[in-house]
Amino acid sequence: MELSKYLKGKKIIFGITGGIAAYKAANIVSALRRAKADVHVVMTKNALEFITPITMKTLSENNVILDMFDDHGYVTHISLTEIADLFIVAPATANCIAKLRAGIADDMLSTMLLAYNKDILLVPSMNDNMLNNPATQENIEVLSKRNINFVMPDYGKLATGKVGKGRFPEIEKIILKIIELIYVKPLINSISNNCFDKLKNFISSKNFCVTCGATREYIDPVRYISNGSSGKMGFAFINAINSMGGKLKVIAANYTDSRIDWFNPIRVGTTIEMKNALMENLKDIDCIIMSAAPSDYRIKDEFTSKIKKGEDYINLKLVKNPDIISEVRKDYKELKILGFAAETDNIEQNGFEKLKKKNMDAICINKVYKDQIGFNQDENEIIFIDKNNSTFKIEKMDKEIAAYQVLYYLFKDSL
C-alpha cells in the first residue's frame, strides 16, 4: 500500500505519553513522515523519561511541543488544533485517558486534546491490571461513546515479561486506522451523506464470519491442488469489520498474508474442512463474507505415499466438492451472505449467475489471471451486485479501502 496516496500533506498532531511503549511512537511518526504527512509531536513531561524530543524532532522534521508556556505568546494549542486533520495519542497512558474523560487540561497535550474538535485516535498501552481496572475500562467506554477512536492493545508479552492484554498493537493496525479516519471516512461520507458513522454503528452491533485463503486438496502426502489466493482481500474485510467494532470469527485456509494471524483464525485445510468449520461456527453470526477461494474439486482417491517419477502420464480423477455457500444457505436461511466470484471470462455474467444460483445476498465479482490480476495483488477492481440487481463498480484500489466500500453497499439499505 502506497501510504502517501492517502496521507500526503495531511496535518497530524501526534501525542506521546509516559508509557514503556513510547519508543514505538518513533516508528509510526517515521512512517507518517515517509508518507509525506506533516507531523507535529506533542510530548508529556513523563514521556521525556522514555524517549528524547531530539529523536522525535528529527523524525517528524518539526519542533516538538513540550511546554504550555514556551512559545512566547503564540497560542500553539489552539492554532494547531484548528488546522490538524487528525489527533493521535500513541501510546496513551491510563492517566492520559482518565484526564481526557474528566476534561482535565493541566499540561500541553491534555489542553490540546480538549481544544480539538475533530477525530481523536487513542492507542492505549499499559500493564494488564491497569487496563482491566474498572476505572480505565469505564474511561475507555465513556470516551468511545463520545466518538473518540481507539486501537485497543493486543494480547501478548508485556514489558514485565508477563503475558496479558495491554501490549502496544501492531503498528500497521494503527496506520490502517489512521487511513480509515483520514481517507475512508470522507470517502464513504461522499457516497452518501454522513453515512460512515451509521455504517460503523451498524457493524458494531453485528457478528461476522469471514473466510479467507486458498484450500488445499492433497494428491499425495506432499502435493496438492490449490490456487493463488493470498487472503489479502479477506484480511481487508477482517480489518474493516474489526476497526468498526464488529464481532468476528475468522476461518482461514492457506494464506500468505500474515496479518490474518492477528485475529486468531480457525485454521482449515480442505474445502470439506472449511464447510465443516463453518457449519459449527455460524450459530450467532449475522453476516458471512466468503472471501476464501475453496477448491471446487478434490482428488477421488488420494495417494497414501508420495507418487514416484516413472510413468509418462498419470491419471488423476477429481470429484466435485460440496458447494459451501449452498450448504450454508440450506441451514441458515436468514444469514446475510456475501460471496465472491473470481472469474477469467464473462466476469459479470458468470458472477451474476452464481449470485442467483446460490441464493446469496450479494456478490463481489473480480477478474483473476494467474498471479497478475486479482489473486495476491494489493489492489482489486470489483463489481458488486446485490440480490435486487443493483450494481456498483468499485474502481481499482487498495483492497483495504475497497472492503469498506463493499460493506457500505452491502448494508446501505439498513442504515
Ligand SMILES: Cc1cc2nc3c(=O)[nH]c(=O)nc-3n(C[C@H](O)[C@H](O)[C@H](O)COP(=O)(O)O)c2cc1C
Ligand atoms: C517504567 C515505567 C513504565 C510505565 N509504563 C506505563 C505504560 O506502559 N502505560 C501506562 O499507562 N503507564 C505507564 N507508567 C506510568 C505512567 O508513566 C504514569 O502514570 C504517568 O503519570 C503518566 O504520565 P502522562 O500520562 O502525563 O505521560 C509507567 C511508569 C514507569 C515508571
